[in-house]
Amino acid sequence: MSTTSEPSAEAQTYRLVVAEDAYLIREGIRSALERDDQEVEVLEYCADLGSLLRAVEEYRPDVVITDIRMPPTGTDEGIAAAATLRETNPEIGVVVISQYVSPHYALRLFEQGSAGRAYLLKERVGHRIQLLEAIREVASGGSVVDPKVVDVLVEARMRVKNSPLTQLSSREREVLAGVAAGKSNATIAESLFLTKRAVEKNINSIFAKLDLTRDNTVSRRVRAALLFLAESDAEAR
Amino acid sequence: MFNFAVKPVPGLDSLEIEGPRDPAFGTPLRRFDLAVAAAAVAGCCAAVAIIATGGVVAEPTAFAAVLVANAVTLTLGGLLWRHGRPSSSFGYLLLAVAALSLVSALAGSAVPALYLIGLLAGWGFALGATWLLVSFPGIRPKGAAWVVMWSAFLTFLVGGLPRLLVSSPAPSHSIIGRCAGSCPANAILVADAPAVAAAFRHVEGALESIWGIGLLVFLAVELARASYPRRRLLAPVFAASIPFVSVFAVNALVSDELGHVWGAWARAVVAGTRILFPLGFIAALLFARVYAGEALGLMASRLMGRPSIAAVEQLVRRVLDDPRARLAFWLPRSALYVDRHGTEVILDETAKGKSWRAFGEGDTRVLAIVHDEVLADDPELLDAVGATTLLALENRRLEQDLLDSFDVLHASQRRLVAAASSERRKIERDLHDGVQQKLVALRIHLELALEAAGGESAMGERLARLGVEFDEALDELRAVAHGIYPPLLAEGGLAPALQEAAHRSTVPLALELGDDVGRLSEDCEVAIYYSCLEALQNVAKHAGEGAAASLRLWRDPRSVRFSVTDDGAGFVPRSEGRGAGLTNMSDRLGAVGGRLVVRSAPGEGTTIEGRVDTANGNGSGDVHNL
Numbered sequence: 001m002s003t004t005s006e007p008s009a010e011a012q013t014y015r016l017v018v019a020e021d022a023y024l025i026r027e028g029i030r031s032a033l034e035r036d037d038q039e040v041e042v043l044e045y046c047a048d049l050g051s052l053l054r055a056v057e058e059y060r061p062d063v064v065i066t067d068i069r070m071p072p073t074g075t076d077e078g079i080a081a082a083a084t085l086r087e088t089n090p091e092i093g094v095v096v097i098s099q100y101v102s103p104h105y106a107l108r109l110f111e112q113g114s115a116g117r118a119y120l121l122k123e124r125v126g127h128r129i130q131l132l133e134a135i136r137e138v139a140s141g142g143s144v145v146d147p148k149v150v151d152v153l154v155e156a157r158m159r160v161k162n163s164p165l166t167q168l169s170s171r172e173r174e175v176l177a178g179v180a181a182g183k184s185n186a187t188i189a190e191s192l193f194l195t196k197r198a199v200e201k202n203i204n205s206i207f208a209k210l211d212l213t214r215d216n217t218v219s220r221r222v223r224a225a226l227l228f229l230a231e232s233d234a235e236a237r
Numbered sequence: 238m239f240n241f242a243v244k245p246v247p248g249l250d251s252l253e254i255e256g257p258r259d260p261a262f263g264t265p266l267r268r269f270d271l272a273v274a275a276a277a278v279a280g281c282c283a284a285v286a287i288i289a290t291g292g293v294v295a296e297p298t299a300f301a302a303v304l305v306a307n308a309v310t311l312t313l314g315g316l317l318w319r320h321g322r323p324s325s326s327f328g329y330l331l332l333a334v335a336a337l338s339l340v341s342a343l344a345g346s347a348v349p350a351l352y353l354i355g356l357l358a359g360w361g362f363a364l365g366a367t368w369l370l371v372s373f374p375g376i377r378p379k380g381a382a383w384v385v386m387w388s389a390f391l392t393f394l395v396g397g398l399p400r401l402l403v404s405s406p407a408p409s410h411s412i413i414g415r416c417a418g419s420c421p422a423n424a425i426l427v428a429d430a431p432a433v434a435a436a437f438r439h440v441e442g443a444l445e446s447i448w449g450i451g452l453l454v455f456l457a458v459e460l461a462r463a464s465y466p467r468r469r470l471l472a473p474v475f476a477a478s479i480p481f482v483s484v485f486a487v488n489a490l491v492s493d494e495l496g497h498v499w500g501a502w503a504r505a506v507v508a509g510t511r512i513l514f515p516l517g518f519i520a521a522l523l524f525a526r527v528y529a530g531e532a533l534g535l536m537a538s539r540l541m542g543r544p545s546i547a548a549v550e551q552l553v554r555r556v557l558d559d560p561r562a563r564l565a566f567w568l569p570r571s572a573l574y575v576d577r578h579g580t581e582v583i584l585d586e587t588a589k590g591k592s593w594r595a596f597g598e599g600d601t602r603v604l605a606i607v608h609d610e611v612l613a614d615d616p617e618l619l620d621a622v623g624a625t626t627l628l629a630l631e632n633r634r635l636e637q638d639l640l641d642s643f644d645v646l647h648a649s650q651r652r653l654v655a656a657a658s659s660e661r662r663k664i665e666r667d668l669h670d671g672v673q674q675k676l677v678a679l680r681i682h683l684e685l686a687l688e689a690a691g692g693e694s695a696m697g698e699r700l701a702r703l704g705v706e707f708d709e710a711l712d713e714l715r716a717v718a719h720g721i722y723p724p725l726l727a728e729g730g731l732a733p734a735l736q737e738a739a740h741r742s743t744v745p746l747a748l749e750l751g752d753d754v755g756r757l758s759e760d761c762e763v764a765i766y767y768s769c770l771e772a773l774q775n776v777a778k779h780a781g782e783g784a785a786a787s788l789r790l791w792r793d794p795r796s797v798r799f800s801v802t803d804d805g806a807g808f809v810p811r812s813e814g815r816g817a818g819l820t821n822m823s824d825r826l827g828a829v830g831g832r833l834v835v836r837s838a839p840g841e842g843t844t845i846e847g848r849v850d851t852a853n854g855n856g857s858g859d860v861h862n863l
Contacts, residue, residue: 022670022674022678024674024675024677024678025674025677025678025681027678028677028678028681028682028685029681031681031682031685032681032684032685069669069724074666075724075727075728076728099669099673099674099677099715100715100724101712101715102719102725102737102740103737103740104725104729104733104736104737122677122680122681123677123680123681123684123707123708123711125681125684126680126681126682126683126684126685126687126688127684127688128684128685128688152740152741153740155740156739156740156741156742159742159743159744159745159746
């Protein structure tokens, strides 16, 4: 889906609601997003879960950018907001920005489905292009996972005894990480200096070796890859 | 719960019992006892001598034997009662009757005045024996008992005494003490009138029948009506005395000429039953002690099972055979007795038909048993039951003290650990919301500056390098903050926190998390989490190259358990001088009432197993205070 929707997304102005309780970060987001290029329009900045949900009701934005830890409880409001919106406004994309590298939150975010969800570390926010890419992806139903989070998963998975990951070549592991991060084949090809054809070959080989169901929809294969990587915990059961 | 305010009781030796009576088993032999015994021996010798030398009695051997036997058993009984029931006058009554028995030996003397005294003492003995039976065991006679007593008095007052005044010579002492020929002269003869004497003999006989039959009926009814503990006491006395009383009553009915129509065999029966009857008083006391001993044994064996207070009370009721007996516990601070439900018990206002007995150490009151008043007849039993109950309570109290002191220690340990973990959590939050937040914001602005400078420019390159270093600093800070307190633990509990720990583990790790672990109290989760982490660090440090580990977390009905097993080098576990890691783990778990077991041997890997009971408030459902 993301691959097909990309061309049409270029011209669109994304309407956003941002939820972040820390002033400094909020200002950072503001500097990153509010430019003259009309690519995004921030409708409202919220500082807690309640005002975020109210703003969503009011503006019906294309994308919500939200922190995880916010008032009222300061635990996992961002994840909860994403889950609520999955029910009430499935068309709205959600970019969760977090200070946690922990895959736990990313996995929880993708629990109810990965379509239209992104998990980014907060420091990515300054990287305007990465942030805009994530916004574009979720707005069109795609998925993004911060590469650092994927790294943690891959490393953990590699340490498991007899891990199927050891059957993969290092190139294949890099491709898998790209898949898990929600990158399209083209993006993976670009970042790894491969041809799109080579990436596809690698992906076929990976999915065969790991015995995963082949699915060309990026958001679904992100989830499959993430779940596979996270499975290390369940394996001993 | 009821709070037992029980003071220590070092042992039975210092046991003092307050109440309507005193206890005192095993009072040492005193001078009084020796004096009584000496007097009895002297009296017996004198009695035998008088009877043997007097030549008055037809069968001196039998007469002396009966009197001496009565005197000896009654004296022995008297002394035993005096020791066993010091507060009861019954022992002295027995001694008095014993004395009368000996004095009546004077009826063996030919001297008229002495003979008269012996005769009167014989009457006194009969009255005394009757009194013993109707007042046993020391209860003031009432109703039917007084009918019996009065008929006994009247037998002598309006029958025996008038007849004596008009009889010459004096009448015989008794069937067994009848005179060989004619009896000695009557020392208080008013007028010799055989016809009048015969008339009074009829009055005497009639009253004597009422006396004897009345006593029989009284004893039978008394035995039938008695409560179980009282019957236990009465039975031996009545069994021993009923033959004698029966012979007496029959004699009064069938004989006009007292004893003279009876043959030698009948006299032997009279002598035998009379010798027998005082033995009942001794038997009763011994039986009471045997029963008390049995009760003590029963109670002691039942109390070994550490029964509840309700069960102790049930046991007391059963042993006392008093279904409404109650235990009352002394509360020193409130200075009142309460029952096991905490309701005040006012002992001095106990209901009609109830009595009580208190037990304690020295002046310290501890416990009272409120019981049916007939149990007052069986103080041996009450004392045994009271003392045993007291010891049982004392055991409970000592154990409770021990547990309390553990609890105090444990609570402070728990507070310390809780304080430490809440402090850690605070630091993590401060880091997350403060420094980390600022660094992230700076990182964002750095990136924005980089964008503005353009990646290709010299400034852009410098900023890009700075960004990389910045990221490293952020990662390190993240790791530190996480190490201080994993936010996932507070938020999601053990399962996600341990899953995450597994992601960070440097050792290959298989994770097995039970689905049913759920949430525990915060202290408990922190203790288990850090114990697992510590164990994993131990594996990384000590298990050696290529070792793999598995971490299991599961729940059983009573506890949450975890185990960390590796296939590494192993070691020889020692209880002392073990590493700081193991000590830490064991301290952490100990603070929440948990335990740690380490199993290892060189070359066979190591298993560290921990468990925390969920029964005592560590369980799930505790809301986390965030």
